[in-house]
Amino acid sequence: MYLIRKIFLGLRGIIGYVFHEYPFYFNYDKKELIDFACRKIIPEIKSFADLGGVWRINGAYTFYTLKTYTIPSAFLVDTNFNSTVIEKSKEVKNLKLVEGGFGESAVLETIGNVDAVLLFDVLLHQVQPDWNEVLKMYSTRTKCFLIFNQQFTHSEKTIRLMDLGMDEYFSHVKMNRSDPVYQDLILHFNEIHPTFNKPWKDIHYYWQWGITNNDLISTMNDFGFEMKYHKNCGQFSNFPSFENHAFIFLKK
Ligand SMILES: C[S@@+](CC[C@H](N)C(=O)[O-])C[C@H]1O[C@@H](n2cnc3c(N)ncnc32)[C@H](O)[C@@H]1O
Numbered sequence: 144m145y146l147i148r149k150i151f152l153g154l155r156g157i158i159g160y161v162f163h164e165y166p167f168y169f170n171y172d173k174k175e176l177i178d179f180a181c182r183k184i185i186p187e188i189k190s191f192a193d194l195g196g197v198w199r200i201n202g203a204y205t206f207y208t209l210k211t212y213t214i215p216s217a218f219l220v221d222t223n224f225n226s227t228v229i230e231k232s233k234e235v236k237n238l239k240l241v242e243g244g245f246g247e248s249a250v251l252e253t254i255g256n257v258d259a260v261l262l263f264d265v266l267l268h269q270v271q272p273d274w275n276e277v278l279k280m281y282s283t284r285t286k287c288f289l290i291f292n293q294q295f296t297h298s299e300k301t302i303r304l305m306d307l308g309m310d311e312y313f314s315h316v317k318m319n320r321s322d323p324v325y326q327d328l329i330l331h332f333n334e335i336h337p338t339f340n341k342p343w344k345d346i347h348y349y350w351q352w353g354i355t356n357n358d359l360i361s362t363m364n365d366f367g368f369e370m371k372y373h374k375n376c377g378q379f380s381n382f383p384s385f386e387n388h389a390f391i392f393l394k395k
Pocket of ligand 1: 194195196197198199200220221222223243244245246262263264265268269347
């Protein structure tokens with residue numbers, strides 16, 4: 144099943160690239176989420192911030208949204224920009240690139256208030272501020288969240304994956320632990336990261352949280368948001384404990 148899905152996604156990636164110039168990893172469930180929000184939930188949308196839109200996808204969801212809908216103001220936030228995104232952003236006058244962490248006060252000040260915040264494949268990576276603290280920070284700055292996240296299905300409650308110990312961590316996070324990126328994590332676990340000034344185990348490059356649907360939905364309700372869209376997009380890769388889920392939350 145996993146292999147068949149991988150082949151299907153590969154073919155779709157090639158077709159999307161050839162016919163639409165989407166990056167190979169462009170995800171059509173995320174496109175559907177954007178389209179549903181911009182057509183049905185907040186058709187009056189005038190601004191948005193795409194938080195963490197760079198790795199492997201080069202701002203594709205920001206560029207797709209700006210090309211498809213008339214939106215006067217957009218922000219793309221990330222700690223790591225590359226020349227592809229920087230060059231492409233020069234063609235789009237209503238887009239501002241914001242380099243920094245989601246929780247940094249300068250980033251929050253630059254964004255101000257926006258109609259929608261996109262959090263695609265980023266929520267489970269957030270520590271200091273944690274995933275729920277990031278949502279809280281932006282809940283007073285937006286009326287609509289578009290969330291696509293790998294949701295944890297292995298327990299009732301949300302867990303911090305890094306607290307499990309490395310053996311159990313890698314039983315859920317099916318990454319290659321001998322990959323240099325993960326070797327660095329294991330080697331420097333509690334040391335302060337030279338760029339981000341917090342322990343390696345808290346860095347957003349790694350899988351940090353197993354967030355359950357119940358906890359995400361109740362957290363959003365606590366912040367005054369109602370779920371308007373939810374789609375289970377199936378198991379994430381070959382990770383048995385995670386499913387891709389798409390959500391739209393609108394301020395009550
Ligand atoms: C897994 S990628 C997801 C990329 C894209 N949103 C997608 O759906 O394919 C995570 C991206 O978010 C950025 N990121 C994650 N947490 C961040 C944070 N707290 N501050 C700034 N950038 C962050 C990473 O640098 C990376 O580019």
